[in-house]
Amino acid sequence: MSRTFYILLMSAIFAVAIFIGCKSSDDDNTQVVDDQVLVTITPADNVVNVPTQSVITVNFSHAMMAMDHMDEMFMLHQGWGIGAAEIAVSYSWNSDNTILTMQPTVELQENMTYTVHLMGMMMGMDGMMYHMMMDTMGMGGMGNGMMMGGMGDEEVRTAFSTGPAIVHQITLDISQDVIFVADGGSGDIAVIDPATNTLIGIQPIDTVGYLHHLYLSADRTKLIVSDPNEDLSAGHESSGGHGGHGGGNETVMSRIILLDSRTLLETNRIVFEGMTHNATMTPDGEFIIAANTIHNMVHKYSASTFVEVGSYMVGASPLEVTLTPDGEHALTANNGSGTVSKVHFEESAAVQQVNVGSGPVGAWITPDGTQAWVTNEVSKTISVITIDPFAVDTTLALGYTPGQAIQNPTRSEVYVADEDNGSVHVFDLATRIWVANITTGARAHGIAFKPDGSRAYVMNEMDGSVSVIDCESRTVVATVSVGVLPNGIIYRSAL
Secondary structure (H helix, E strand, O other): OOHHHHHHHHHHHHHHHHHHHHHHHHHOOOOOOEEEEEEEEEOOOOOOOEOOOOOEEEEEOOOEOOOOOHHHOEEEEEOOOOOOEEEOEEEEEOOOOOEEEEEEOOOOOOOOEEEEEEOOEEEEOOOOEEEEEEOOOOOOOOOOOEEEOOOOOOEEEEEEEEOOOOOOOOOOOOOOOEEEEEEOOOOEEEEEEOOOOEEEEEEEOOOOOOOOOEEEOOOOOEEEEEEOOOOOOOOOEOOOOOOEOOOOOOOOEEEEEEEEOOOOOEEEEEEEEOOOOOEEEOOOOOEEEEEEOOOOEEEEEEOOOOOEEEEEEOOOOEEEEEEOOOOOEEEEEEOOOOEEEEEEOOOOOEEEEEEOOOOEEEEEEOOOOOEEEEEEOOOOEEEEEEOOOOEEEEEEEOOOOEEEEEEOOOOOEEEEEEOOOOEEEEEEOOOOOEEEEEEOOOOEEEEEEOOOOOEEEEEEOOOOEEEEEEOOOOEEEEEEEOOOOEEEEEEEOOO
16 A cells, blocks of 8 residues: 555545544534544654664553554654655554554664654544644643644644664663663663763663662662563552552562662562562661552561561552651551551551541651651542651642652752643642743653752753753753653762
């Protein structure tokens, strides 16, 4: 089937749909047979220094139908425009047909421009024909990208440029300041040099399903990454299944992976049944702490033998587990019960519990250990709780889905990621009043700070990028492309 024939066919289908829609409208004025579907393409339009090992992902706001001749609908060209040479790709869909992955059959060339070309109309799983419209604001607002053509042959085009080839296996001794980013889509750890805001290496992690959040040991020599073996990029609603967990899947085997932070070589891993959102280490380096979402439990492992030495029952479907600076208490955000649990490690495993908003994901503890900002995905709120006494102090209504909420280490400011609108909001820590909004990238989620508080690094899941923010001017000063679906970020100072 030629591309010209395909365009004519789509035009005919569109015309029939319009006719039927008009007739239905005349009859009952209720049936809708044509609509728009918002698409987000990664790498984003005009992004530079894209890794040569990258894949292209197309995120749809509706479930779409996988059709024959995908190569006639979604194309990758080497060079600018559709007249450039076409690159062969393989196509795969996620489980609910909202994400299409285009995998080039050969590695992209370095320092080259590539054009992603979409034919403009496609059938949804509901049988309706949809116009594909660009959305680079996280499935919410219209953004950049080109819409070309007339009725029935609209086309979507974006372009990105690769950078110098990145050595996929790190061979250098990484002793300088670096930023680590866990890429859930590729199973890699990306390394950014904060001095130049450039990607300096990518380290693959063997036998993983989906890398998630990152934590460091207190001495910064060990990097801890979790592998819940499930794609959590679509959110954490408690319905379970793709893009949510609350019930989860008891047959899933999660992994806690320890890496040498200087070489990024694996030193050990813990594997258990269930799902873990993250793992962290006590300040003394003796224990690894992780929550099991399936069994409503916090596990405590010896960091030397990797044997479980304690377990603590908490609320339903615990997600992120965080530690107070002294390591004496752990907080779990219990997504299924709308609570936060406080585990007392030294007090006969006593557990306190407080009600927060709906769908809590993380209780992000401030550096002084006096309070935690709890991000509630479903109710779109933040519950500010005091650690001692353990109680809710303030509830902030946001109106958007919060990602992480992290305090600047040297300023009385908390940065809250806005996943719906691709930005971060700045709040005054003492008054809890909103003071600023900074646009970053699609589905802003994770936040890390330079220890001196001068820079913030915001991980944008659907853009596959990290936005570098100057905290004084509150402006984005650089954007670094890091992978497919980044879902963990941390700043490691020089060793």
